[in-house]
Structures are given as structure tokens and as C-alpha cells.
Amino acid sequence: MSLFHRRSAPGPSAEQLVPPRPGAGRGTARVTNETALRHSAVWACLRLRANMIGSMPVDLYRKVDGIQVEVTKPPVLVTPGGEKVDMQEWLYSSQFDLDRAGNAFGLITARDGLGFPARIDLVPLGEVSVKGSGGEIATYRIGGTEYDPAEVWHERQYTVAGFPLGLSPVAYAAWSIAEYLSIQDFALDWFGTGGMPAAMLKNTAKAISPQQAAEVKSRFKAATANRDLFVAGADWEYRMIQAEQAGSAWVEAKQFGIADVARFFDCPGDLIDAAVGGTSLTYANISQRNLQFLIMNLGPAVVRREAALSRLSSRPRFVKLNTDSLLRMDPATRSQTMRTQVEARILAPSEARALLDRQPFTEAQYAEFDRLFGSRNPPPAQAPAPAAPPGGTP
Incomplete structure (x- = not known):
């Protein structure tokens, strides 16, 4: 089986994976992982999702007495591609491939003393093909060289039962993408090369x-x-010869294509400036919008990536992507949230200041508060007066 191909060599493309529409003309644009990036919505969706996941800090934890405790990360979770490729770049590149092709591949070029991968060099999708039977992959072929599955890092998403590779959104969105690209080509021909007389x-x-x-x-x-x-x-x-009517049809088709692609790539249309006309989305604040995006769109991808990255360390350690970096609130909401957590004894004041990248208060700073607002400690409660004995005063 092979889902990927070199650009310079023949191989299956998206339109070969998805049967062509009956009666489709020969002028339909050819869609591949590379040509699909000419579609502005494809690029915007991939960029947005990869930017978000690629910017999340990667933390390693283990459970101690039921408490999640952070532990030191191995080098592969800091610079997985060597000194020149840090974790953020590695996450971005691999997420970009996962979202457009359903798969990301890398060569394991070093291992640590426990046999876990110490370095993973990502490889271009166009250089990868696989061979196998049923639901098992026997060998990977990368750049003309065959590798055993133990030598290859393979992440996948959008899976179906019994198939060892993830499904490619570019392949299944090929009809929508091809329509958009064909409109682009025809418009360029119309206005640039005289495809229609003036x-x-x-x-x-x-x-x-x-x-x-x-x-x-x-x-x-x-x-x-x-x-x-x-x-x-x-x-x-x-x-x-007026082109306004034709131009209006092109614009409508392109707008439909953008919204359609946004659905294929699990990305809200309003976040890539492709909101459908006649609808409106209203959120109380930016935190609410980011939370909806995280839960409905990025949440499953984050869970899958955490499970895959956890395989780079020994059990019972596990990886968590810090999604709080995405849920950045406006100053007023952030302050109110922290105050509520401090008052509810969920967060200590020193921890709240640490989240704001501030040192704990000094005695001089406490003295400033005392001068402005009075003593930082409440006055001691007065002892109640002794009760009078029955029958008179003592």
C-alpha cells in the first residue's frame, strides 16, 4: 500500500484515492499535498491548528500518592530533532503533516540507555511509502531505503478499523479543493491570458x-x-462583454469552497475569516472562544498527541500538553479567576504570583499594603466577658 509519493516520480494522488465525479472534465486541477496548499483555507486551517498545538509547552508527569508531580523531561522531549530542531518546531511540523495527510513520519536516529528514542528526524511525506498486509505494516520505504517499523516514528490520526494508516483530509477534500483551484486557474486565464474576449x-x-x-x-x-x-x-x-456575472459566480463558488474545506480540516470558519454569510457568533470574551475551539476542535488531537509522546518515556510517566497557554484570558477575567481560586483555597497567593511571573511579596511590599489598607492581619477577636452567676453579680 502507498499513500505518499515523490513529486518527481509517478504515484497515487488524491484524485486516485477518491474516485472522480461522473462527467468530470479533464480541466480539473490535480490535487496533492503540495498543490492543496495553494488553497487559502487549507493553508489557514493547517497553520492555525499547527500554531496552536506547536506553541503548547510539553510537560512530563508521574503520579505520587495520587498527586500529579512534574518530573524532568528527557532530551527527546526538549530537542527531539537535535540541537537545531526544538520541541515547538517539531510539534508544528508533525502536526502540519498529521492534519493534511493523517500521518507523520520520522526516522529514529538515536536511542537512550533504556532503548527509548532519543532523536527523531521528521521526513517529508512525499518520500514515504509503506508495505504490509491487513492491519500491519511490514516495512517503510523512505527516500528509496527500506526500514523496519522499529526504526520509524509513525503518528497517525483519522483512523478506521483494520487500516494501519490515518486517512488524509486532503484526499477526501480533493473535490472541493480541486473546484477552488480550477476556479483560480480559469480566473487567471480569463483576466491574465485573454481566456475570454473583452x-x-x-x-x-x-x-x-x-x-x-x-x-x-x-x-x-x-x-x-x-x-x-x-x-x-x-x-x-x-x-x-461583461464579466460581472461570471465574477460573482466565481466568488460564490470560492466562498463555498472555503467553508467546505474548513469542515474537512476541523477548523472553525470564523477563525480563518470564512464565516458563513447570514450567521453570527457572539462570545462573552476571548477566553470563551478559545475554550470552545480547544474542546470541540483541538481537544481530541491534543489527547492523541499526549498518548503518542508518552511512548517516549518509561511508565508510569506520561506527557501532558499545557493547554493553559491557549486559554489566555483578558486581564480582568484572569484576575477574577485567580482571586476566586485564592479565596476558595485552591491556589496559594504565591502560586498565583508565580503564574504571573512575579516573585513572592517581600516584607517591604507587605508594609506598603499595611499603609494603604491597614494591617494585613485581622485584629484579634475580643475575649467574651464572663457570664454573671445566678442570683447576683460576682
């Missing part, structure tokens, strides 16, 4: 030969080149 000069009285048509055309162009006058009898009719 006007028509017609003789309404008689048919004219090609030689006469060429002569009239030459005379007309020569007369009007410098905005001069062209003199004709009653048997000639000049009509401009």
Missing part, C-alpha cells in the same frame, strides 16, 4: 470572411489605440 464587433447585415474580419479588427484596434474615433456604418454593432 468585446465583440459584429456585422449585422452580412457574413464576413476571415480575411475581412482580420482587416476590420486591425483597423478598429489602430483607430482606438490612442482613444481615437472609429467610424462605421449602420451594419456594425459593438458590444462589451
Whole structure:
């Protein structure tokens, strides 16, 4: 089986993986992982998702007495591609491939003392093909060299039962992407290379030969080149060909294609400036919008990536992507949230200041608070007066 191919060599493309529509013309644009990036919505969706996941800090934990405790990360979770490729770049590149092709591949070029991967060099999708039977992959072929599965890092998403590779959104969105790219090509031909004439000069009285048509055309162009006058009898009719209607149809088709692609790539249309006309989305604050995006769109991908990255360390350690970096709140909401957590004894004041990258308060700072707001400690409660004994005062 093979889902990927070199650009310089023949191989299955997206339109070969998905049967063509009945009656589809030969002018349909050819869609591959590379040409799909010419579609602005494809690029925007891939960029947004990879940016978000690629910017999340990677933390390693283990459970101690039921408490999640952070532990030191191995080098592969800091610079997985060597000194020149840090974790953020590695996450971005691999997520970009996962979202467009359903798979990401890398060569394991070093291992640590426990046999876990110490370095993973990502490889281009176009250089990878696989061989196997049923749900098992026997060998990977990368750049003309065959590798055992133990030598290859393979992440996948959008899986189906019994198939060892992830499904490619580019392949299954090929019809929508091809329509958009074909519109682009036709529009360039129309406006750039004269795919349609600008006007028509017609003789309404008689048919004219090609030689006469060429002569009239030459005379007309020569007369009007410098905005001069062209003199004709009653048997000639000049009509401009208007492209507004065709242009409107192109715009509508392109707008539909953008929204359609956003659905294929699990990315909200409003976040890539492709909101459907006639609808509106209202959120109380940016935190609410980011939370919806994280839960509904990025959440499953984050869980899959955490499970895959956890395989780079020994059990019972596990990897967590710090999604709090995505849920950045506006200052007022952030302050109110921290205050609520401190008052509920969920967060200590020193921990709240650490989240704001601030040192704990010093005694001099406490003294400032005392001068402004009074003593930082509440006054001691007065001892109640002893009760009078029965029958009189003591």
C-alpha cells in the first residue's frame, strides 16, 4: 500500500484515492499535498491548528500518592530533532503533516540507555511509502531505503478499523479543493491570458470572411489605440462583454469552497475569516472562544498527541500538553479567576504570583499594603466577658 509519493516520480494522488465525479472534465486541477496548499483555507486551517498545538509547552508527569508531580523531561522531549530542531518546531511540523495527510513520519536516529528514542528526524511525506498486509505494516520505504517499523516514528490520526494508516483530509477534500483551484486557474486565464474576449464587433447585415474580419479588427484596434474615433456604418454593432456575472459566480463558488474545506480540516470558519454569510457568533470574551475551539476542535488531537509522546518515556510517566497557554484570558477575567481560586483555597497567593511571573511579596511590599489598607492581619477577636452567676453579680 502507498499513500505518499515523490513529486518527481509517478504515484497515487488524491484524485486516485477518491474516485472522480461522473462527467468530470479533464480541466480539473490535480490535487496533492503540495498543490492543496495553494488553497487559502487549507493553508489557514493547517497553520492555525499547527500554531496552536506547536506553541503548547510539553510537560512530563508521574503520579505520587495520587498527586500529579512534574518530573524532568528527557532530551527527546526538549530537542527531539537535535540541537537545531526544538520541541515547538517539531510539534508544528508533525502536526502540519498529521492534519493534511493523517500521518507523520520520522526516522529514529538515536536511542537512550533504556532503548527509548532519543532523536527523531521528521521526513517529508512525499518520500514515504509503506508495505504490509491487513492491519500491519511490514516495512517503510523512505527516500528509496527500506526500514523496519522499529526504526520509524509513525503518528497517525483519522483512523478506521483494520487500516494501519490515518486517512488524509486532503484526499477526501480533493473535490472541493480541486473546484477552488480550477476556479483560480480559469480566473487567471480569463483576466491574465485573454481566456475570454473583452468585446465583440459584429456585422449585422452580412457574413464576413476571415480575411475581412482580420482587416476590420486591425483597423478598429489602430483607430482606438490612442482613444481615437472609429467610424462605421449602420451594419456594425459593438458590444462589451461583461464579466460581472461570471465574477460573482466565481466568488460564490470560492466562498463555498472555503467553508467546505474548513469542515474537512476541523477548523472553525470564523477563525480563518470564512464565516458563513447570514450567521453570527457572539462570545462573552476571548477566553470563551478559545475554550470552545480547544474542546470541540483541538481537544481530541491534543489527547492523541499526549498518548503518542508518552511512548517516549518509561511508565508510569506520561506527557501532558499545557493547554493553559491557549486559554489566555483578558486581564480582568484572569484576575477574577485567580482571586476566586485564592479565596476558595485552591491556589496559594504565591502560586498565583508565580503564574504571573512575579516573585513572592517581600516584607517591604507587605508594609506598603499595611499603609494603604491597614494591617494585613485581622485584629484579634475580643475575649467574651464572663457570664454573671445566678442570683447576683460576682
